[in-house]
Amino acid sequence: MAEVNLRAMALSARAAGRKLALLSTDQRNATLLEIARRLDAVGEELWEANRADLEQARAEGISPALLDRSTLTPKRVAAMAQGCREVAALPDPLGQEFDGRLLPNGLRLAKRRVPLGLIAVIFESRPNVTAEISSLCLKTGNAVIMRGGRESLRTNGVLIDLIRSACEATGVPADAVQLIRSTDRALVPELLGMDDLIDLVIPRGGQGLQNLVRQYARMPVIYGGIGVCHLFVDASADIARSIPVIHNAKTQAPSVCNALDTVLVHRAVVKDLLPPMVAALNASGVKVLCDPPSLAALEGASGIQSDLVAPATEEDYGREFLSLVLSVKVVDSLDEAIAHIARYGTNHSDGILTNDYANAQRFLNEVDSAAVYVNASTRFTDGGQFGLGAEVAISTQRMHARGPLGLQELTTYKWVVQGDYHVRK
Amino acid sequence: MAEVNLRAMALSARAAGRKLALLSTDQRNATLLEIARRLDAVGEELWEANRADLEQARAEGISPALLDRSTLTPKRVAAMAQGCREVAALPDPLGQEFDGRLLPNGLRLAKRRVPLGLIAVIFESRPNVTAEISSLCLKTGNAVIMRGGRESLRTNGVLIDLIRSACEATGVPADAVQLIRSTDRALVPELLGMDDLIDLVIPRGGQGLQNLVRQYARMPVIYGGIGVCHLFVDASADIARSIPVIHNAKTQAPSVCNALDTVLVHRAVVKDLLPPMVAALNASGVKVLCDPPSLAALEGASGIQSDLVAPATEEDYGREFLSLVLSVKVVDSLDEAIAHIARYGTNHSDGILTNDYANAQRFLNEVDSAAVYVNASTRFTDGGQFGLGAEVAISTQRMHARGPLGLQELTTYKWVVQGDYHVRK
Numbered sequence: 001m002a003e004v005n006l007r008a009m010a011l012s013a014r015a016a017g018r019k020l021a022l023l024s025t026d027q028r029n030a031t032l033l034e035i036a037r038r039l040d041a042v043g044e045e046l047w048e049a050n051r052a053d054l055e056q057a058r059a060e061g062i063s064p065a066l067l068d069r070s071t072l073t074p075k076r077v078a079a080m081a082q083g084c085r086e087v088a089a090l091p092d093p094l095g096q097e098f099d100g101r102l103l104p105n106g107l108r109l110a111k112r113r114v115p116l117g118l119i120a121v122i123f124e125s126r127p128n129v130t131a132e133i134s135s136l137c138l139k140t141g142n143a144v145i146m147r148g149g150r151e152s153l154r155t156n157g158v159l160i161d162l163i164r165s166a167c168e169a170t171g172v173p174a175d176a177v178q179l180i181r182s183t184d185r186a187l188v189p190e191l192l193g194m195d196d197l198i199d200l201v202i203p204r205g206g207q208g209l210q211n212l213v214r215q216y217a218r219m220p221v222i223y224g225g226i227g228v229c230h231l232f233v234d235a236s237a238d239i240a241r242s243i244p245v246i247h248n249a250k251t252q253a254p255s256v257c258n259a260l261d262t263v264l265v266h267r268a269v270v271k272d273l274l275p276p277m278v279a280a281l282n283a284s285g286v287k288v289l290c291d292p293p294s295l296a297a298l299e300g301a302s303g304i305q306s307d308l309v310a311p312a313t314e315e316d317y318g319r320e321f322l323s324l325v326l327s328v329k330v331v332d333s334l335d336e337a338i339a340h341i342a343r344y345g346t347n348h349s350d351g352i353l354t355n356d357y358a359n360a361q362r363f364l365n366e367v368d369s370a371a372v373y374v375n376a377s378t379r380f381t382d383g384g385q386f387g388l389g390a391e392v393a394i395s396t397q398r399m400h401a402r403g404p405l406g407l408q409e410l411t412t413y414k415w416v417v418q419g420d421y422h423v424r425k
Numbered sequence: 426m427a428e429v430n431l432r433a434m435a436l437s438a439r440a441a442g443r444k445l446a447l448l449s450t451d452q453r454n455a456t457l458l459e460i461a462r463r464l465d466a467v468g469e470e471l472w473e474a475n476r477a478d479l480e481q482a483r484a485e486g487i488s489p490a491l492l493d494r495s496t497l498t499p500k501r502v503a504a505m506a507q508g509c510r511e512v513a514a515l516p517d518p519l520g521q522e523f524d525g526r527l528l529p530n531g532l533r534l535a536k537r538r539v540p541l542g543l544i545a546v547i548f549e550s551r552p553n554v555t556a557e558i559s560s561l562c563l564k565t566g567n568a569v570i571m572r573g574g575r576e577s578l579r580t581n582g583v584l585i586d587l588i589r590s591a592c593e594a595t596g597v598p599a600d601a602v603q604l605i606r607s608t609d610r611a612l613v614p615e616l617l618g619m620d621d622l623i624d625l626v627i628p629r630g631g632q633g634l635q636n637l638v639r640q641y642a643r644m645p646v647i648y649g650g651i652g653v654c655h656l657f658v659d660a661s662a663d664i665a666r667s668i669p670v671i672h673n674a675k676t677q678a679p680s681v682c683n684a685l686d687t688v689l690v691h692r693a694v695v696k697d698l699l700p701p702m703v704a705a706l707n708a709s710g711v712k713v714l715c716d717p718p719s720l721a722a723l724e725g726a727s728g729i730q731s732d733l734v735a736p737a738t739e740e741d742y743g744r745e746f747l748s749l750v751l752s753v754k755v756v757d758s759l760d761e762a763i764a765h766i767a768r769y770g771t772n773h774s775d776g777i778l779t780n781d782y783a784n785a786q787r788f789l790n791e792v793d794s795a796a797v798y799v800n801a802s803t804r805f806t807d808g809g810q811f812g813l814g815a816e817v818a819i820s821t822q823r824m825h826a827r828g829p830l831g832l833q834e835l836t837t838y839k840w841v842v843q844g845d846y847h848v849r850k
Contacts, residue, residue: 018767376843400825412823
């Protein structure tokens with residue numbers, strides 16, 4: 001394995017980033033379109049690299065799900081190209097000026113949007129992330145160092161070569177986009193210690209990766225992607241219309257962070273809601289873990305599949321299932337629902353289903369999550385759905401940006417102050 | 426010394442903060458006005474505590490400057506009260522909604538400003554900071570844990586008691602405002618490890634404190650307050666008007682972070698600028714450290730005080746003087762000036778003095794500091810001067826906020842999404 005000089009890599013990325021940041025919107029977009037063209041025309045080299053990655057991964061016994069996520073197909077590569085074109089078509093956040101004012105003393109000031117600098121992104125599997133992150137960073141004038149999953153080392157290597165040649169062909173310094181071409185685990189702590197060179201780290205992965213970053217990172221980090229999501233069915237909810245929302249939140253994409261994990265049910269509607277809700281979920285293969293009162297409400301109900309209903313344990317609350325499993329708990333009041341979410345949630349996406357205006361407002365005010373919902377599926381927490389165009393991650397931290405991180409969230413600002421030889425009195 | 430249970434303190438602060446965050450603007454302002462009233466009526470207890478602090482500090486041999494900063498006077502206490510009234514009078518950032526839109530599918534969404542949560546502020550000396558931070562945090566609905574300088578332990582103790590009683594008297598849970606009443610150094614690393622309870626740390630102090638925080642903090646940090654500030658005098662600058670700007674930037678408040686540290690002089694104006702500039706600075710007691718070409722330009726000039734001119738060493742560039750000392754360097758071009766600032770600056774406040782429009786724009790575009798100036802003193806980088814009303818610190822990091830941190834920068838947002846039983850397609 002080649003030795004990687006991370007400091008040299010970061011220094012060259014910073015220098016390239018300073019140049020990238022000063023290029024025009026058209027130049028940065030031209031690079032994204034060139035990447036898309038090259039992805040559309042990609043040759044045998046990519047398929048060969050992906051086959052070799054998959055072969056090794058299979059030999060190492062990775063899960064079928066991970067194997068699937070690591071597999072490239074012509075359709076997936078076409079989607080990567082399309083993603084680059086879509087990012088190119090989005091408005092450029094750089095150079096936007098806001099909060100501008102003319103001060104009484106004649107100084108003119110405004111905040112101007114500029115790139116964050118050098119971003120490090122650590123992600124697990126899914127080689128399409130390589131193109132996605134590259135395009136978002138190039139668009140926003142940020143240099144980036146990526147570290148992908150070991151399952152995709154060769155595939156990511158071919159993709160980064162393609163992206164870097166597209167940069168060179170369009171006048172963007174290739175060193176603005178870098179990949180750590182090594183699976184050496186010691187490199188991650190080393191990377192996370194380089195707070196003098198790296199402005200932001202984004203870990204895109206599970207709890208293990210996030211804990212590692214929490215332990216070693218000395219620079220700002222945007223954590224995200226871990227969502228224990230709740231829907232509270234209030235006493236006044238429209239039961240018939242609530243069930244499709246719950247079903248959608250759980251089943252539309254069960255393996256992602258905004259998928260539903262726990263339904264809280266007001267005691268007043270337990271008997272009306274639970275039998276048809278569980279029958280609908282069971283029919284889609286969802287296993288429902290119930291507290292004693294909700295179990296009792298299911299007794300003798302029709303459409304329930306006994307192998308898809310089980311008692312919930314304490315550990316089933318505050319658990320991110322990422323699969324067709326859901327926990328249910330009966331609560332006595334809105335207050336109890338809000339307290340449960342405060343205790344077990346991850347401040348990602350939580351909602352209330354209700355027809356009561358005051359309860360809707362209280363829920364929006366008092367639940368402290370990146371996205372709070374009234375009468376909608378938690379699955380909407382997504383850059384595309386929110387109209388941001390594209391997202392690099394979904395933040396569950398409080399600083400800088402919460403929820404979907406779009407292009408604007410990959411920028412910062414500087415104060416631009418223009419005077420006429422002004423002195424402070 | 427009493428043992429301090431930091432976790433218990435943080436848990437009670439978080440719980441109090443959740444209540445504080447839901448209080449109305451009027452309630453939070455009423456607390457600030459009550460603090461001001463109590464400061465105006467403060468009794469012997471405060472002066473006694475301050476005398477005891479000063480006596481101990483003197484016995485421990487602290488510097489006269491630090492002793493002065495730690496000394497309370499009726500005038501300083503009145504200024505603290507006035508500060509609380511001014512913060513009360515500022516607009517409330519909480520609850521503001523922005524970036525709102527109605528999506529094509531009928532979902533209505535907006536970002537709503539909410540408190541950051543629990544903030545820890547570590548500061549050195551100056552007991553007025555206790556009232557300042559408390560009022561800014563109460564105004565923005567944030568709970569706060571403060572750790573002040575050992576020189577002000579008793580004084581801060583009396584102030585925090587006053588602030589907490591004012592909270593209780595006005596219906597704000599007193600535990601929202603806490604002070605670590607101990608000088609035990611081990612408490613700081615312990616505090617910095619509590620990333621599950623503390624949302625943000627703000628270290629207000631010198632390089633030593635910042636390094637400590639960098640080493641131990643596992644939560645987000647806003648660093649600030651270290652400014653190596655530059656003014657570049659371009660070939661086209663109006664020399665007569667540049668000198669007062671340089672003089673102001675260096676002498677108006679030499680001990681603060683936005684004070685000027687280095688003047689870069691275009692070679693074309695060295696002879697015209699330097700003799701009168703150095704004479705003016707010397708006349709105010711400023712020592713000027715010169716590179717060889719600027720030293721040569723001073724030969725035989727009138728008004729120069731030979732004890733206030735010396736050769737600069739390499740260490741005099743990139744140095745924050747915080748006193749009446751300034752370094753000077755001659756450069757051949759705007760490019761060289763920009764490169765010098767990129768290499769030696771701290772991305773705080775840097776400016777160009779020029780009458781050339783294109784050079785002014787290039788400087789604004791290419792210098793990557795929190796505040797970039799054309800034809801103005803770096804001393805303007807200040808929440809009050811920028812019209813933000815009050816500031817908790819001046820950030821030199823890139824995430825979340827750059828430059829002066831006002832009330833708005835002590836908040837975050839949540840996405841508020843309102844639907845009609847919407848499901849994602």
